[in-house]
Structure formats: structure tokens, C-alpha cells
Amino acid sequence: MPTILQVSNLIKRFGSLTAVNQVSFEIVEGSCFGLLGPNGAGKTTTIEMMEGIKQPDGGTIRYRGKPLGEQFRNEAGIMFQSTALQDFITVREVMRQFSRFYPHSANIDELADRFALHEFLGQDTRKLSGGQKQRLLLAMAMINQPKILFLDEPTTGLDPQSRRNLWDQVQQVRAQGATILLTTHYMEEAYELCDEIAIMDHGRIIAHDAPDALLAAHFNDVVVQLHATDLPREIGEPEFDAVYRNDSAHIVTGDVNQTVENLLRLDIPLDHLRIRARDLEDLFLELTGRELRT
Amino acid sequence: MNWRRIYALFVARNLEFVRDRSSLAWNLLLPILIIIGFAYAFTGDSPEKFKVGLVASAQLEPSALEFRSTRYIKFIDFDQVDSNLVKVERHQIDLLFDADSRRYWINRSSPNGYIVEKLLIAAFSGAAGKLQKSLVEGDEIRYLDWVMPGVIGMNIMWGALFGIGYVIVRYRKFGVLKRISATPVTAMEFLSAQILSRLCLLLVVNLLIYVGMDFFVDFRMHGSYFNLLLVFILGSVNLICCGLVVAARISSEEVANGLLNLFSWPMMFLSGVWFSLEGAHPLMQKLALLLPLTHITAAARAIMIDGAGLLDISDHLLVLAISSAILLFIGARIFRWE
Numbered sequence: 001m002p003t004i005l006q007v008s009n010l011i012k013r014f015g016s017l018t019a020v021n022q023v024s025f026e027i028v029e030g031s032c033f034g035l036l037g038p039n040g041a042g043k044t045t046t047i048e049m050m051e052g053i054k055q056p057d058g059g060t061i062r063y064r065g066k067p068l069g070e071q072f073r074n075e076a077g078i079m080f081q082s083t084a085l086q087d088f089i090t091v092r093e094v095m096r097q098f099s100r101f102y103p104h105s106a107n108i109d110e111l112a113d114r115f116a117l118h119e120f121l122g123q124d125t126r127k128l129s130g131g132q133k134q135r136l137l138l139a140m141a142m143i144n145q146p147k148i149l150f151l152d153e154p155t156t157g158l159d160p161q162s163r164r165n166l167w168d169q170v171q172q173v174r175a176q177g178a179t180i181l182l183t184t185h186y187m188e189e190a191y192e193l194c195d196e197i198a199i200m201d202h203g204r205i206i207a208h209d210a211p212d213a214l215l216a217a218h219f220n221d222v223v224v225q226l227h228a229t230d231l232p233r234e235i236g237e238p239e240f241d242a243v244y245r246n247d248s249a250h251i252v253t254g255d256v257n258q259t260v261e262n263l264l265r266l267d268i269p270l271d272h273l274r275i276r277a278r279d280l281e282d283l284f285l286e287l288t289g290r291e292l293r294t
Numbered sequence: 295m296n297w298r299r300i301y302a303l304f305v306a307r308n309l310e311f312v313r314d315r316s317s318l319a320w321n322l323l324l325p326i327l328i329i330i331g332f333a334y335a336f337t338g339d340s341p342e343k344f345k346v347g348l349v350a351s352a353q354l355e356p357s358a359l360e361f362r363s364t365r366y367i368k369f370i371d372f373d374q375v376d377s378n379l380v381k382v383e384r385h386q387i388d389l390l391f392d393a394d395s396r397r398y399w400i401n402r403s404s405p406n407g408y409i410v411e412k413l414l415i416a417a418f419s420g421a422a423g424k425l426q427k428s429l430v431e432g433d434e435i436r437y438l439d440w441v442m443p444g445v446i447g448m449n450i451m452w453g454a455l456f457g458i459g460y461v462i463v464r465y466r467k468f469g470v471l472k473r474i475s476a477t478p479v480t481a482m483e484f485l486s487a488q489i490l491s492r493l494c495l496l497l498v499v500n501l502l503i504y505v506g507m508d509f510f511v512d513f514r515m516h517g518s519y520f521n522l523l524l525v526f527i528l529g530s531v532n533l534i535c536c537g538l539v540v541a542a543r544i545s546s547e548e549v550a551n552g553l554l555n556l557f558s559w560p561m562m563f564l565s566g567v568w569f570s571l572e573g574a575h576p577l578m579q580k581l582a583l584l585l586p587l588t589h590i591t592a593a594a595r596a597i598m599i600d601g602a603g604l605l606d607i608s609d610h611l612l613v614l615a616i617s618s619a620i621l622l623f624i625g626a627r628i629f630r631w632e
Binding site for chain 1: 298299301302303305306307309310313314465468469470472473474475476477478479631632
């Protein structure tokens with residue numbers, strides 16, 4: 001498949017801070033590309049430059065081989081992290097307003113049906129719940145039947161049902177051939193939706209590949225998980241290099257049989273033992289560290 | 295420029311304005327309350343029932359001194375006759391007396407003028423020589439008639455500056471502009487829609503105020519309605535463009551509020567809305583000419599009170615048109631979505 005969006009040596013500075021530093025990647029048409037990273041890593045700045053909202057200080061962004069222009073504006077659908085709409089406007093009115101911005105637009109009633117907004121069409125947008133508003137914002141991003149859809153943390157703050165519903169919508173959009181660029185803090189979401197991910201930290205891309213390929217490249221071990229009460233810290237840390245999180249002890253091992261043998265030798269109860277493969281969250285924490293970001 | 299996109303923005307902004315009932319009510323009620331307040335303030339009982347303009351370069355003769363000592367007449371000293379005859383025409387004074395030549399002017403349709411004339415003749419009954427009487431024509435100009443064009447201009451000013459400036463800053467602060475910027479809408483299309491929307495709303499609101507006030511207080515309108523509409527359209531566009539320049543970049547409502555007040559309050563008091571700037575310091579008069587509201591008020595007043603034609607007010611129209619174009623250019627150039 002051809003490249004739809006190409007980012008080369010992108011730079012953005014805010015005063016002395018270089019928020020995005022020589023970032024380069026390409027997005028294949030029809031794929032879902034995930035941009036991950038801790039808070040302040042430069043994801044939103046990167047995506048906003050790709051959307052044409054912010055001007056880069058260096059580097060180039062090309063859509064279908066050309067600089068961002070009218071074709072991009074007409075073919076891109078954008079859902080920001082947070083968006084306010086004009087006051088005193090109903091759902092139907094805001095959808096109609098945005099449909100008039102584009103030369104070709106989707107049918108409002110069909111979109112409303114698809115995003116379960118029909119019963120709210122006459123409602124003031126300020127009175128929508130969080131999930132309803134996210135669905136409206138996604139519907140607005142879809143109003144021009146986009147060829148490329150930017151979703152900046154679309155499920156932040158949603159309950160699990162709303163999140164799953166939004167994933168279904170995104171997968172439907174993708175099934176219709178649209179390219180998706182997604183940023184998210186939820187690794188499960190990235191794994192579920194993305195064909196390719198790039199992990200950013202301190203303004204740079206530190207890993208970039210398909211999710212499974214990244215996991216295979218970084219991990220050849222598994223996690224043995226026990227209750228912290230079964231494996232006390234004074235044994236777990238020196239003997240197994242265990243990490244304690246949420247009342248659980250996590251032992252990373254490349255040899256499960258040997259680890260289980262060692263646990264049995266020390267009379268550690270195995271009633272709550274779980275063995276799991278390493279996931280994107282492990283990779284994310286390993287690559288970006290555990291310290292809190294501002 | 296894509297008119298479909300401008301129309302979409304225009305409709306959305308109009309709906310927002312019309313549905314914000316508290317703001318709409320305030321826009322309609324404030325000028326009506328001001329006019330009613332002033333109507334009462336300037337029609338109350340005053341101990342001085344009559345007003346006489348007095349021109350005298352030398353010491354007054356005894357008869358003139360006797361006339362001047364008449365109780366309940368307010369005497370106003372003037373330097374010359376010619377420029378003040380218009381005040382007799384408009385019933386702003388009841389009689390103008392040139393003590394040097396013993397000549398006086400009254401308006402034949404003024405009852406107060408008739409009474410004051412009798413008092414003047416009585417005061418000079420024992421004096422040698424005669425008084426010379428001259429008549430002038432003209433209907434009464436109440437303070438209400440005089441202040442009305444300025445009040446409408448002032449209402450346009452508030453509506454234009456705050457209606458555009460404040461709204462755009464709020465849109466920017468809460469990300470409404472950012473969302474629109476992610477569509478094919480250009481800055482010029484967005485600004486054009488805001489100008490057209492605000493212009494229509496200002497004209498409709500002020501038309502309602504005009505009709506309502508005319509019904510209640512029946513003010514003077516001697517000129518062409520078309521000319522008056524032209525003045526208010528040009529004035530509205532000019533003040534809207536001022537609001538655009540203020541709101542072109544800032545995203546803090548507090549800063550916007552301060553800047554808009556900085557623009558509007560001097561205009562309130564230096565544009566001749568409430569009182570004439572004749573006799574004010576020349577520097578203040580020149581400063582006033584820089585303010586759009588001065589030109590709106592002067593042009594509207596000339597049309598409504600004197601029936602002035604477009605040629606008579608062409609200087610004001612030209613200033614408003616040229617400065618609007620400059621302000622729009624600056625506003626569009628420095629405008630930022632974020």
C-alpha cells in the first residue's frame with residue numbers, strides 16, 4: 001500500500017524546550033498508526049503539526065506526496081483531545097454547520113444512526129454526557145467522509161462500555177479504507193486497534209514497529225505473578241528480583257520451570273500464581289521508565 | 295472565499311446570539327433604559343423656566359441690567375450672535391439678545407420666547423430708543439432628540455466591540471476556533487462570517503430600539519432613512535473591525551475585557567454622545583476625531599436633526615470607510631486561531 005502521510009525530521013520548539021526533535025515516520029494508506037508516549041512526550045504537538053494546526057520549526061510533512069494543502073483539509077477528519085462547541089447549538093445544527101465546511105459530506109441522519117446520536121439530535125451540545133459528546137466529536141470528524149482520521153486520545157475519560165463502542169466505530173471506519181492516526185495512553189487500545197506503533201519520549205521516537213514485532217524484539221521472557229502476601233518482599237526482592245505493584249509480586253523470567261521450582265523450594269504457596277506474556281504496557285514502562293511526568 | 299462556509303458560520307453565530315436570552319434582553323433593554331432615564335432627567339421641573347442668550351461686549355446699560363436681574367430666567371453669555379442663532383431655531387434658548395445693538399431674536403413658534411420677549415420689552419419700556427425684533431424659524435430640538443443618535447451609536451459600539459471581541463476570545467480560549475481551524479475554513483471566511491452576523495444582529499436590534507423609542511418618545515428625524523442606515527452600517531462595520539483587531543490574538547477574557555473597556559470608555563465621553571465638544575480644549579476635539587463613534591454620532595445627528603444629505607456627511611463616511619478597510623486588513627493579518 002502507498003504511503004499516505006510522510007513526516008521527515010520534524011522539529012518544534014517552545015522557547016528553550018524542544019518538544020519535538022527530529023521525528024520521522026511514514027503512515028501506510030489504510031493502516032492504523034498509534035503514537036504512544038507519556039505526558040509531555042510530544043505526541044499532541046506532533047499530531048497537531050500533522051493536522052496543520054501548529055507550524056513546525058523544522059522538517060516536512062507530506063500528504064500523498066505534497067505539502068499539506070486544500071486536498072488535505074478536505075480529506076482529513078480530526079478529533080481533538082478536548083473540543084468546545086459553540087453554545088446554544090443543537091447536535092443536528094453543529095453537524096449541519098460542519099457538513100457545510102466540506103465539498104462532500106456524509107448524510108447527517110446516517111451518521112447520527114451510526115454513532116447512536118439520533119435521539120440527541122435536537123439537544124443542546126452542552127447537555128450531552130461525556131460518552132455522547134465523544135461520539136458527537138467522532139461523528140463530526142467523520143462528516144467529510146475522511147481518507148485520514150486523526151484521533152487524539154479519543155477514549156480518555158470514558159467508561160469501559162463507551163470505550164469499547166468507540167473502538168468498534170474506529171474499526172468500522174478502518175474497514176471502509178480510511179487511514180487512522182491514533183494517540184492514546186491505553187496500551188490495550190493501541191494493541192487492539194493499531195497495525196503499527198511509535199513510542200515517543202522527550203520529543204523523540206524511541207521505538208517503532210508493529211506491536212507484536214516490538215514485543216518480540218524487546219522481550220523473550222514472561223511474567224510470573226503472585227500475591228504479595230504469598231511472596232513477601234524480603235524474599236521476593238533478593239531471591240527473584242521481583243517488582244511489587246498493586247499487592248502483587250511480578251517476577252520476570254525467561255525460564256518459567258526453574259522459577260517455579262525455586263518458589264516451591266522456598267515453600268512459597270502457588271495458589272494465586274499467574275503466568276502472562278509481556279504486553280505493550282510492560283514495553284512502554286521499560287522504554288519510558290516509571291518516574292511521573294509533568 | 296467560500297460563501298457556503300461563511301453561511302454555515304453566520305447561521306451558527308446568529309443562533310447562538312438569539313438563543314442567549316439574557317444577553318439578547320440586555321442588548322435591547324440597556325439603550326431603552328438610558329433614553330428613558332435621560333428623558334426624565336431632562337424634563338424635570340427646574341426653578342429656571344426660561345433661557346436667554348446674551349451677547350455683550352461693553353458694560354450693560356441699566357435696562358439690560360434690570361432685564362438680567364429677572365428671576366427664573368437663566369442667562370447664558372455668548373461671544374457672538376451668528377453661531378448661536380441655531381439655538382433659538384432649535385428652542386435650546388428662548389431668546390437671544392445682543393445688548394450692544396439692542397437687537398433680539400425669538401422663534402415665532404416658541405411660547406417661552408413670547409413670554410421672555412414681553413419681559414424684555416417691559417425692562418426697556420423706560421429707556422430711550424427702541425429694541426429691534428428679529429424672528430427665526432425652526433422646530434424645537436429637545437435634548438432627547440439631540441442625544442438619541444449618539445445613544446444608538448453607543449449601543450452599536452458596545453454590541454460591536456464586545457459582541458465580536460469578547461466572543462472571539464472566548465472561542466479561542468475554549469478551543470472552538472481550534473476545531474474550526476481543522477476544517478477547510480479560512481481565517482478570512484471566519485472573520486467575514488463574524489462581521490456579517492454581528493452587522494445583521496446590530497442592525498436588527500437597533501432597528502427595534504429605534505422603532506420602540508420613536509413610539510414612546512417620538513424623536514426628531516428630518517433626514518433620509520437610507521442615509522441613516524448607511525451611517526449605521528459603516529459605523530457598525532468600523533467598530534466590529536476594531537473588535538476584531540483587539541481579539542485577533544489574545545485568549546484571556548480578562549485582558550480582552552480591559553482592552554475593550556480601554557477603547558469604549560473614552561469613546562463614551564469624548565465622542566459627543568452626551569454633550570457637545572464645542573468649547574472643549576482643541577486637543578480634545580482633535581482626539582475625538584480619531585474615534586469612530588464621533589463620526590457615527592455627528593453624521594447620524596446631522597441626518598436626524600438637520601436632514602443632512604450624503605454630501606454633507608461625506609467626510610464622516612469617508613473616514614469610517616477607510617479606517618474600516620485598514621482595521622479589517624490588520625485584523626485579518628494578525629489573526630490567530632490559537
